[in-house]
Every structure is written in C-alpha cells, then in structure tokens.
Amino acid sequence: MKMTRLGQTELMVSGIAMGCWALSGVETWGAQDETEAVRTVHAALDAGITLFDTAEAYGDGESERLLGKALVGNRNGVVIASKVRPANLAHAELIAACERSLRNLRTDTIDLYQVHWANPDVPIGDTIEALQQLQKEGKIRAIGVSNFGVRDLQGFASLSACETNQLPYSLLWRAVESKIVPECLKRGVGILAYSPLAQGLLTGKFESADAVPEERRRTRFYSSARPLARHGDTGCEEEVFLAIAEIRSICREIGRPMAHVALAWLLHQPGVTSVLAGARRPEQIRENAAAEALVLDLDTLQALDRATQAVKKAIGENPDMWQSQSRYR
Numbered sequence: 001m002k003m004t005r006l007g008q009t010e011l012m013v014s015g016i017a018m019g020c021w022a023l024s025g026v027e028t029w030g031a032q033d034e035t036e037a038v039r040t041v042h043a044a045l046d047a048g049i050t051l052f053d054t055a056e057a058y059g060d061g062e063s064e065r066l067l068g069k070a071l072v073g074n075r076n077g078v079v080i081a082s083k084v085r086p087a088n089l090a091h092a093e094l095i096a097a098c099e100r101s102l103r104n105l106r107t108d109t110i111d112l113y114q115v116h117w118a119n120p121d122v123p124i125g126d127t128i129e130a131l132q133q134l135q136k137e138g139k140i141r142a143i144g145v146s147n148f149g150v151r152d153l154q155g156f157a158s159l160s161a162c163e164t165n166q167l168p169y170s171l172l173w174r175a176v177e178s179k180i181v182p183e184c185l186k187r188g189v190g191i192l193a194y195s196p197l198a199q200g201l202l203t204g205k206f207e208s209a210d211a212v213p214e215e216r217r218r219t220r221f222y223s224s225a226r227p228l229a230r231h232g233d234t235g236c237e238e239e240v241f242l243a244i245a246e247i248r249s250i251c252r253e254i255g256r257p258m259a260h261v262a263l264a265w266l267l268h269q270p271g272v273t274s275v276l277a278g279a280r281r282p283e284q285i286r287e288n289a290a291a292e293a294l295v296l297d298l299d300t301l302q303a304l305d306r307a308t309q310a311v312k313k314a315i316g317e318n319p320d321m322w323q324s325q326s327r328y329r
C-alpha cells in the first residue's frame with residue numbers, strides 16, 4: 001500500500017484507512033459481532049492499512065475499546081486517530097476525555113487527536129491550550145480537526161498546528177470542493193475523507209432509497225419525510241439513484257467493482273491524504289484496501305464527474321450531511 005505523509009508531520013499513513021464507527025454496532029449501524037469486529041481490524045492490518053479512525057462518540061467509547069483490543073500486540077507502525085466530542089472542548093473536559101480515550105485504546109499515545117466538531121460556545125484558545133499540553137506530555141502526537149469550515153479552520157490554524165481536516169467527501173457528497181478543499185490546500189492541511197462509500201450507497205448494493213436501512217436514511221440525500229431525518233430538505237433520492245446507475249455503467253466498462261472506483265476517485269482528488277473507509281467484515285476491508293492500486297484515466301474521471309453533477313447541485317454548498325442549518329462556519 002502506498003503511504004502518504006500526514007499533514008506536516010513525520011507520520012506516514014496508508015491511502016486507504018479503516019473507519020471504525022460502525023464497529024461500535026450502535027446508532028446508525030445496528031448490531032455488530034465483537035469477534036467479527038476484531039477480525040476486521042486484523043484483516044485491515046494484513047491488507048497493509050496502517051491508519052485507523054475512531055472517536056469517543058462512537059458507541060460512547062465502544063469503537064475505541066474494540067480497536068484497542070484488536071491492536072494488542074499489533075500497535076507498532078499503526079497510526080491511531082481519535083476525536084474529542086464538541087461537548088468536551090473546554091480545558092479540563094478535554095484532558096479528561098483524552099485520558100479516557102487512551103484507556104479505551106490501551107495505548108500511551110494517540111497519534112492524531114482531532115476536534116470532532118467545532119463548538120462556538122468554547123473559546124478556541126482554551127481547546128488549543130489543552131491540546132498543546134497533551135502534546136507536550138506525549139499523550140497525543142499530532143493535532144487535527146474535523147467538520148471545520150473555512151472560518152473555523154482559519155481561526156484554529158492561526159493559533160496552532162493543524163495537520164488534517166476530516167470531511168464528508170465522496171462521489172455523491174462533493175460540497176467541500178468549492179471552499180473548504182481550497183482552504184486546506186492553501187494551508188497544507190491534509191484531508192481525511194469520511195463516508196467515502198456514502199454509507200454503502202457507493203458499493204452499489206442498494207437498488208433504491210427504500211432498500212437502505214432506515215437509520216441511514218437520516219442524511220440530506222433522503223427526504224425529510226423519512227422518519228429519522230432531522231433536516232428539512234426535500235432530499236435528492238432520484239438524482240442519487242440516477243447517478244449510481246451511471247456510475248455502475250462506468251464501472252462495468254472498466255471492469256472494476258463500484259467500491260474500488262468510489263474510493264480510488266477520492267485518492268485522485270487534490271488534498272486528500274487518506275480515505276476513511278468504514279467496514280464491518282473482513283471481506284469488506286479487503287475489498288476496500290484493494291482500491292488503493294486502481295489508477296483511473298482522465299476519461300473515467302471526467303465521466304464520473306459528469307455522472308455526479310446533478311447530485312452535487314442538489315446538495316449545494318452545505319457540507320453537513322445531517323442538518324439543513326449547517327454546522328460548518
């Protein structure tokens with residue numbers, strides 16, 4: 001697997017990373033067998049994946065605990081990325097949250113510690129002071145953010161090193177391209193692309209919006225009439241499934257599975273350091289890891305761009321997957 005430098009750090013990470021949210025088996029994802037979760041992490045390691053992303057918020061620490069368990073005896077060469085909740089950004093809360101995450105992960109240091117979402121109620125200087133204290137103590141190695149819009153990123157990066165911005169980015173979710181990607185490029189902040197398979201849509205396994213599990217139909221792809229939606233948008237279900245049909249025919253032409261094409265497309269986009277592909281089973285992460293070697297030619301990249309323009313237009317400039325009133329500033 002090709003390795004990329006994480007921001008301006010010395011850390012090198014695999015282009016395909018494993019996202020560990022679904023391993024917690026709660027909220028959006030439904031039950032997850034623990035042994036299968038551990039086997040999935042081991043399959044990722046065997047496939048050459050070295051970056052694993054988790055968060056204290058995923059299953060209230062359960063994702064971190066499972067990752068920590070799976071990494072016992074396998075910690076060398078692995079880059080662990082975790083995140084602190086927006087509710088824990090004040091100094092004392094942040095230090096306590098990091099200590100909990102270290103215990104969950106059974107490690108002495110978190111390689112990349114990220115602010116999960118900005119919190120306008122906590123002075124950013126307070127958060128940064130706590131992060132820098134943790135860094136001095138060796139409890140975290142690098143600092144990053146997630147879901148930061150241009151203004152928040154400028155404010156943060158003017159006071160602290162900021163190696164990465166973790167953002168929702170996929171063939172079907174391109175809202176970050178207009179303003180946030182250029183800002184990251186300008187500042188040398190690496191992009192970690194999340195929900196790169198659009199929560200399974202870009203594997204081609206769902207034939208219609210009705211076939212998608214209800215807990216996943218919360219995002220702005222789907223109509224606000226869907227029971228668990230907490231946005232007010234009409235959604236763009238029709239555009240999404242028309243785009244998927246187009247992508248399917250492009251994949252057929254080049255003879256590659258849709259998951260490979262979706263993940264490889266991201267690796268061809270400027271500023272993307274690594275693609276956080278979620279997986280719940282060993283065969284999924286093996287399939288996802290194989291995408292790293294796929295080189296897409298210009299014709300294919302242009303065809304994929306055309307296929308996803310209507311969804312891009314429908315989603316607009318708000319990168320927030322779940323809320324019409326964007327939390328990005």
Ligand SMILES: NC(=O)c1ccc[n+]([C@@H]2O[C@H](COP(=O)([O-])OP(=O)(O)OC[C@H]3O[C@@H](n4cnc5c(N)ncnc54)[C@H](OP(=O)(O)O)[C@@H]3O)[C@@H](O)[C@H]2O)c1
Nearest residue numbers: 019020021022053194195196197198199200203277278284
């Ligand atoms: N910073 C943030 O706010 C934020 C938000 C969301 C995610 N993330 C990060 O990004 C990671 C990935 O995003 P995500 O989990 O939302 O979505 P994703 O990577 O787009 O989709 C992952 C899901 O798709 C299915 N899948 C994966 N590979 C597959 C394959 N090869 N074939 C068929 N199905 C496959 C699996 O679920 P099923 O088998 O159940 O279909 C898996 O859980 C997360 O784990 C997390 O680390 C961060």
